[in-house]
Structure formats: C-alpha cells, structure tokens
Amino acid sequence: MPKISVVIPAYNAESTIAATIKSVLLQSFTDFELLIINDGSTDNILPLINQIKDSRLRVFSYPNGGLPMARNRGINRAVGEYISFIDADDLWTNDKLEMQLQALENVPEAGVAYSWTMCMDYAGKTFHPGVEANFAGNVYPQLLVSNFIASGSNVLIRTEAVKSVGEFDTTLKSCEDWDYWLRLAPLWKFVVVPKPQIIYRLSTGAMSSKVDVMEKYQTLVLERAFTCAPPELQHLKNKGLSNVYQYMTQLYLTRIDDESDIHKATMKLWRCIYLNPATLLNQKSQRLAIKILLIGLLTPRFAKKIMQFISHIRAVNDPRLEKV
Numbered sequence: 001m002p003k004i005s006v007v008i009p010a011y012n013a014e015s016t017i018a019a020t021i022k023s024v025l026l027q028s029f030t031d032f033e034l035l036i037i038n039d040g041s042t043d044n045i046l047p048l049i050n051q052i053k054d055s056r057l058r059v060f061s062y063p064n065g066g067l068p069m070a071r072n073r074g075i076n077r078a079v080g081e082y083i084s085f086i087d088a089d090d091l092w093t094n095d096k097l098e099m100q101l102q103a104l105e106n107v108p109e110a111g112v113a114y115s116w117t118m119c120m121d122y123a124g125k126t127f128h129p130g131v132e133a134n135f136a137g138n139v140y141p142q143l144l145v146s147n148f149i150a151s152g153s154n155v156l157i158r159t160e161a162v163k164s165v166g167e168f169d170t171t172l173k174s175c176e177d178w179d180y181w182l183r184l185a186p187l188w189k190f191v192v193v194p195k196p197q198i199i200y201r202l203s204t205g206a207m208s209s210k211v212d213v214m215e216k217y218q219t220l221v222l223e224r225a226f227t228c229a230p231p232e233l234q235h236l237k238n239k240g241l242s243n244v245y246q247y248m249t250q251l252y253l254t255r256i257d258d259e260s261d262i263h264k265a266t267m268k269l270w271r272c273i274y275l276n277p278a279t280l281l282n283q284k285s286q287r288l289a290i291k292i293l294l295i296g297l298l299t300p301r302f303a304k305k306i307m308q309f310i311s312h313i314r315a316v317n318d319p320r321l322e323k324v
Contacts, residue, residue, distance in 0.1 A: 002056070004032040004082045004097060004156070007074030009067050011039040013088035014048055016201065023091040023199075025054055029098035032056060037074045040064025068168035068176040071152075075162060083157050090153040091120075091199040100156040103191040111161030111188025112181070115197035117150045122202055130200060136192050140185040143178075144225060144236050146243045152177035154198045161188050174217040182225045211251045211264075218244045242276035245269070249288050253295070266292055 006024055010017055017036075024034055036049060038061040049059055062073055071085055082101065086092060100113035117130030133148035142148060149155060165183040168176050184190075203210075222244065226237045245268045252265035269288055272279055279285045 002031055002033040002080045004029070004084060004101065005074070005078030005080035005159075006032050006034045006097075007071060007078065007083065007085045008034065008036045008088055009039055009070030009074065009085070010036055010041060010045060010088040011064065011067075011070070012041045012043045012045065014041075014043045014045045016089040017045060018048060018052075020086060020088050020091060021049070021052060021057070023094070024086065025052075025056070026094050027092070027097045028095050029101060030056075032097065033058065033078070033080060035060065035074050035077050037062065037070040037077075039066070039070040066170060066173070067152075068170045068172060072167040072170065075167060078159070081159055083159055083162055084155065086153040087151075089201040089203075090151065091201070092153070093195075093197045093199070096197040097156065099193045099195065099197065103193050104156060104158065107189060107191050109189055110191045111158045111164075112184055112190045113156045113193060114149045114154045114190065115193040116195055117154065117198045117200055118196045119200050119202055127199070130196065130198075132194070132196070134192055134194060135190065137189050138185075139190045140182075140229075141233055141236060143182055143185050144222075144229060144233060145240045147175070147178040147181065149177070149181055151198050151200050153200065155181070157184070158188075164188070172217055172221070174213050175221045176217075178218070179221045179224070182221070186228075211248055214251070215244065215248050218247075238275045242272045242279055245272035245275065246279065246282075246285060246288070249292075250284075253288065253291055262292065262295055 008017070008020060008024070013020075021034070021036075034054070034057045036057065036059045038046060038059060040061075040063045046059070046061070049057075060073065060077060062070070065073075074085070075083060082104070084097065084100075096115065100115060103113045104110055116132040118127050119130045120127045131148055131150040133142075135142045135148060161184060164187055165180070169179055172179060219241065222237070222240050226234060226240075249265050249268040249272060252261050252268065255261070265288075269285070269292065272285065
C-alpha cells in the first residue's frame, strides 16, 4: 500500500498535464500512487497519458462533474495514509511530498501540511512570488481572514483528517478548496514548509466573468464559515470580507479590457476600505490605489500595455525554484 495518494483532476488539459504528471513522477519521495481523474475530457488527453509508462499511475474516466466532484472521486479511489491534490496545469518542485510528509510526521497531531507558492505565466516561462505564509498550529483565525494556502494544489492531508470532514462541496463553482481548509482547521493543526514548492499557472481568458464568479463564491464561503465560527472570532468577519474585495481589485487591475474594468477595480477597493478602514495603512491597498489613479489618467488600451509591461519586468525566474 502506498504511503501517499496523489490525485490529479483533469478536464481538457492536454496542453499542460504532461508537465504536471512529470513534476509528480520526479518527486524525491517515491512511495505514492498517482490517480488521474479524467473528468469527461473531450480532447486528446487520454492518448497522451497512455504514453506515460509508470506503475504508480492509474487513470479513471467519468462523465464531467466539475473539479470538486473529480477530487471526491479521487478521494474515494485513494488508499494512501496521506492524500494530496494537484490541478492538471500546476507544478510541484521535486521535494514537495518529501518535505511536507516530514513536516507532518514531526507533528503527529497535525492533519495538514502546506508550502509557499509561486506563480508562472501560462507558457511556464516566467515566475514571480506567490503567497508566503508562516501560520502553524491552530490556523483557523487566519484562514477566516484569507486563504493563505492559496492553491488547491498545495496541501498534503492525513487520510484520517479527510475522513473527519468528508468530501469537497460540489455545489461550489469556485473557492471549494478554501471551504475545505476552513472545515479542516477547527479540527486539526496545520504545519508549514517555508519554501516555494507549488507553482501555480496563471490562466488565460476573459477576466471579468472569472472575477464575478470568484467574488460570488468567496463571499459565500466566508459568510458560511462565520455562521459556524465561535463568538470570539466573529470580529474577524469584516476583515475577511475586506480582503476578498482587495483581492478582487488586484484581479481587475491585472487585466484591463476597457473602462468598466477600471471602474470595477475602483468600486472593489472602496468596498475593501469601507469594510475595514485600517486597510488604508496597508501597503498593498496603497499600491492598488496608486495604480488606479495612474491608470485613470490613461486610455484603457495604453493602461493595459503599461500593466503588462510592469508585470513582465517584475516576473523573474526565481533561483529558489528547481527545474521540474
């Protein structure tokens, strides 16, 4: 029986899944099974996967049910003592499983290990820092404020902990990972590996529709979490909601298509400040406000080029990342 079960939910991911599988198969810790859940793909993903010969890899095909359902199907197939998930377009550094497993074994009462994240462009050519949190132990208060784990491709979880909270919520079309961590946090301690080991691939496509969906489900997950949170943590609610709107502001500013995106970014930032005026002292909010003011002086097309140029300049190949 393998020590770890790794689950890759895959839907029409033929352009990225080979690199994802490679980053798993090259892990320094080798006692794992790799379960690929083909979620009703209509592209050439299956012939591509079938070319990969490794006894640890198994593929299961189902009708399309969405990402949470695919993860649940992986959970039901898993036999390892620990379970980890990685989306079909993300990557791991080759020491991810080894270091997270060691962190959990060092703290027997902990149920979840997570690492720092990095972001890369869709082509996988440039990288920039992601989230680098250091919360450990009882992280429930911090998770109520923000999803510092940042990615569904991040955690390693004891199977015992998975069984204690059940499956991912299939009614959520986004933020189902944050919802899951919020259900784990009151019951289990978390441990952190302070090293960037999860490489999140930034998606392409229209931003506005994605932001609308993310805002809807982030606020839904947060509202639901606070209905279960104890009285002594209720004061964190406005701070958590404020962080949601700060993040929405940032997303709108990363891809400006027209003047409406600038207006939306402005409204989200005002909402962020209204919910938590102290955020005005936050450098991140200050930088967002300055960006909005500068962009407002330009045409949307020129502003978009400027923002893309700034992002390109800031995106560097981080020497901490090993090639995967």
